[in-house]
Amino acid sequence: MKKYWFIFKTEVMSNMQYILNVLAGFIGYFIMLFIFFNLWKYIYNEPNQIINGYTMSQMIWYVIITEILWSVLSGRKYCAKIIDDVRGGNIAYNVNKPYNYIGYCLATHLGSCFIRAIMYIVLGMFIGLIFLGNFPSLNIFSILAVLITGILATVISTLLLTFIGLFSFIIEDANPFYWVYSKLILVLGTIFPIEYFPTFIQPILKFSPIYVVSYGPAHLFVNFNWAEFINIIIFQFIYIIIAYLMCSLVYKIGVKRLNVNGG
Amino acid sequence: MxxxxxxxxSKTFKVKIKDKGLKGSLKAIIKPQYKMVKAxxxxxxxxxxxxxxxxxxxxxxxxxxxxxxxxxxxxxxxxxxxxxxxxxxxxxxxxxxxxxxxxxxxxxxxxxxxxxxxxxxxxxxxxxxxxxxxxxxxxxxxxxxxxxxxxxxxxxxxxxxxxxxxxxxxxxxxxxxxxxxxxxxxxxxxxxxxxxxxxxxxxxxxxxxxxxxxxxxxxxxxxxxxxxxxxxxxxxxxxxxxxxxYHYLNKKIVEAKMKEKINLDDEEGITILKDKGYNLKIEVDTTKKSVADALKLLNPDKIVDINIANIPLEDIISNIYKKEGTKK
Structure with missing residues (x-):
């Protein structure tokens, strides 16, 4: 475990070189929130009105949290790197290293998310307070609980991205799969809560990655209750186990197929 | 130990092959073909x-x-x-x-x-x-x-x-x-x-x-x-x-600068690589002729400067590569 902690730490150190890039990403984040703030202000006739179970303030905080999660977890570069490594054969150089490859991926991606997460959380909270002038009713324990679901969401997202990347072992180019996955999370999991979708889709969404990666932590933040927290945590652990097993399986198949023709 | x-x-790779052009690309999707390469x-x-x-x-x-x-x-x-x-x-x-x-x-x-x-x-x-x-x-x-x-x-x-x-x-x-x-x-x-x-x-x-x-x-x-x-x-x-x-090719390169022009004929064990009148470059196969005998042919009294070297390793290696290449 110590080595994975070290890999995580090393990736955090390495990512500190990119802080300016993260700051540049803030511009897009701010514009997005500004648009949604005005959109929801226009849709809600009065701030206390409730639409699909959300007040205007809850709705905007929901988008603030899902946008933080999206900015931190989207992992386009990470997934593309695995796809390129698999296609180019570079992944072979990890095979004879004394670590578990999935564990290595997890530690590096969590490390690269860490700095971004801190910066986006600070910025998101600041913007929320400026736009809305209020904060959801949370205490230190519920904040901690939301943070735990956020961390687990990062773990799940990393494992799913790793799985998509490693899927290149089987279909040569998994980029289209990443495109579908990322658009699903962005469109169905970031902009609107599950309650906004037709009732027949809602159960499907509640079993989809959207629930554990995006909706769950954001919904807890705006309307915290311990029963839902337990429910989300259980789902998240199930997802982690399944995603890890899927990654291990596809990696095992891939290593067997490994056809590095170097030199 | x-x-x-x-x-x-032994190791064999399975390598995908594709016929020329668009038709080949389509064929490769429908019916992919592979060849085995013995690496x-x-x-x-x-x-x-x-x-x-x-x-x-x-x-x-x-x-x-x-x-x-x-x-x-x-x-x-x-x-x-x-x-x-x-x-x-x-x-x-x-x-x-x-x-x-x-x-x-x-x-x-x-x-x-x-x-x-x-x-x-x-x-x-x-x-x-x-x-x-x-x-x-x-x-x-x-x-x-x-x-x-x-x-x-x-x-x-x-x-x-x-x-x-x-x-x-x-x-x-x-x-x-x-x-x-x-x-x-x-x-x-x-x-x-x-x-x-x-x-x-x-x-x-x-x-x-x-x-x-x-x-x-x-x-x-x-x-x-x-x-x-x-x-x-x-x-x-x-x-x-x-x-x-020293033994694989048993050849030496002799480069000599002569006082006067010398006419050297090809003979067993000696290959003339360069002959520019006063400057001469020959290859001596030491299994057939000793370096001393080769020098005698040049007439030592007429030599101004001489350099005797092994065949460059690069040439030896590329010779081995070529030899094995032609055997195939």
Whole structure:
């Protein structure tokens, strides 16, 4: 475990070189929130009105949290790197290293998310307070609980991205799969809560990655209750186990197929 | 005791093939076709502890495939490999702790970090206690002269400095064997020489066995006492460097500057390579004619200056490659 902690730490150190890039990403984040703030202000006739179970303030905080999660977890570069490594054969150089490859991926991606997460959380909270002038009713324990679901969401997202990347072992180019996955999370999991979708889709969404990666932590933040927290945590652990097993399986198949023709 | 034992090793790759043009591309989607490429064919050899061995061959000869099988990256189809008594197929992770690898064309360092942080990282992934890593870094800092750039991010290092750090990173866990795949590729002659000196020093100080592949004859000539040549997946020569240089072709190059023009006819054991009147370049096959006899033909009294040299190693090696190529 110590080595994975070290890999995580090393990736955090390495990512500190990119802080300016993260700051540049803030511009897009701010514009997005500004648009949604005005959109929801226009849709809600009065701030206390409730639409699909959300007040205007809850709705905007929901988008603030899902946008933080999206900015931190989207992992386009990470997934593309695995796809390129698999296609180019570079992944072979990890095979004879004394670590578990999935564990290595997890530690590096969590490390690269860490700095971004801190910066986006600070910025998101600041913007929320400026736009809305209020904060959801949370205490230190519920904040901690939301943070735990956020961390687990990062773990799940990393494992799913790793799985998509490693899927290149089987279909040569998994980029289209990443495109579908990322658009699903962005469109169905970031902009609107599950309650906004037709009732027949809602159960499907509640079993989809959207629930554990995006909706769950954001919904807890705006309307915290311990029963839902337990429910989300259980789902998240199930997802982690399944995603890890899927990654291990596809990696095992891939290593067997490994056809590095170097030199 | 042999530290590496390879016995009748073979590896075949399944490579996708495609017919020409759009029609071929469509056909490849519907009915993909493959061909089998035999990269390594039934090779066997042993390497003793502390040896610096050159494993060379033309492009596509099977060098990298063999090295990848030796380091546990690829599984062989047939045959056995034992590295330090470890079966590379069955105990991959155990093997990882015992060997070091440097692939000249594959960066393993974290470019945004300093060499020092990189060394700490490699120490951690090989489960080396921190105090031991510090001690090793200190040792290598002196041995590999890293002082000047140990705290500079790797991305700002020159290629030579980077390769030096790559080698140190692969030595942090004190491997018993170091596999170097083209470690001096792209380096200028001065830096190459520097890297060679360091490799030699490392072999001397730590008794690390070095398994080297390179296209650079200088690396082979200056570092290795034994050379294995592989071509078309087969070992075509396994001999000491001395034998290779002095006995394999048994030829000497004689360059002479003469006082007056000399007419030399081709005769057995002598090949005229260049004849510009006063300047003469001949090749002497010492199995047919001694160098002394060749000099007598030139008439020693008329020689102003003379240079007798071995055939360049590069020519010997390319001759072996060509010979094996024409046998196919």
């Amino acid at each position: 042999a530290i590496i034992e390879i016995n009748k090793l 390594v064919k039934n090779i066997s050899f042993k390497v003793e502890k502390g040896e610096i061995i050159a494993f060379i061959g033309p492009n596509g000869a099977g060098k990298s495939t063999t090295i990848k099988m030796l380091t546990g990256i690829l599984y062989p189809d047939k045959g056995n490999i034992k590295v330090l008594g470890i079966d590379t197929k069955l105990e991959r992770k155990k093997l990882a702790y015992q060997i070091g690898t440097v692939f000249g064309q594959k960066e393993q360092l974290w470019t945004h970090l300093t060499p020092y942080d990189n060394f700490k990282f490699f120490g951690a992934i090989y489960d080396i206690p921190e105090s031991r890593v510090e001690k090793k870094i200190e040792e290598f800092r002196v041995l590999f002269e890293l002082d000047e750039f140990i705290n500079t991010p790797v991305r700002n290092l020159s290629l030579g400095q980077r390769i030096r750090c790559e080698i140190v990173a692969s030595l942090i866990h004190e491997p018993k064997i170091l596999f170097l795949d083209e470690p001096t590729i792209g380096l200028d002659p001065v830096v190459k020489e520097n890297i060679r000196t360091l490799i030699k020093r490392m072999n001397k100080e730590y008794k690390t066995t070095i398994f080297l592949t390179s296209h650079d004859v200088g690396d082979i000539e200056k570092l290795c006492k034994r050379v294995i040549i592989i071509n078309d997946g087969q070992v075509v020569l396994d001999d000491s460097m001395e034998n290779l240089k």
